[in-house]
Amino acid sequence: MAAKESISGLWGFINMNGEWVISPQFLDAKSFNSDGQAVVGIGTGEEYSNDDYESYPIFEYKVINELGEIIHDFPGGRMYLYYGNKALAVFDEPGY
Numbered sequence: 001m002a003a004k005e006s007i008s009g010l011w012g013f014i015n016m017n018g019e020w021v022i023s024p025q026f027l028d029a030k031s032f033n034s035d036g037q038a039v040v041g042i043g044t045g046e047e048y049s050n051d052d053y054e055s056y057p058i059f060e061y062k063v064i065n066e067l068g069e070i071i072h073d074f075p076g077g078r079m080y081l082y083y084g085n086k087a088l089a090v091f092d093e094p095g096y
Helices: none
Strands: 002-005 011-014 020-026 038-049 055-064 070-081 087-091
Touching: 011 038, 020 038
Parallel strands: none
Antiparallel strands: 002 011, 011 020, 038 055, 055 070, 070 087
């Protein structure tokens, strides 16, 4: 399966025929690895506002399996979408 962005701007996963296997629901997604795991960004419902009063959604990264089930969390790891393609990672937990 490959990660693909939908026209709504959300990410999901398609099969080799281009059919949605996991519907678009993520703010970010990376394709599945050989172990059947993929990293996805899930919205927290919070927003980050920069000095120009522009707001960007905050999301947390998770690892999902090929059924779309969350199998691993990154405690304290949050990503702020900032100025389009640039991002600032904030990790609140020691050791990250």
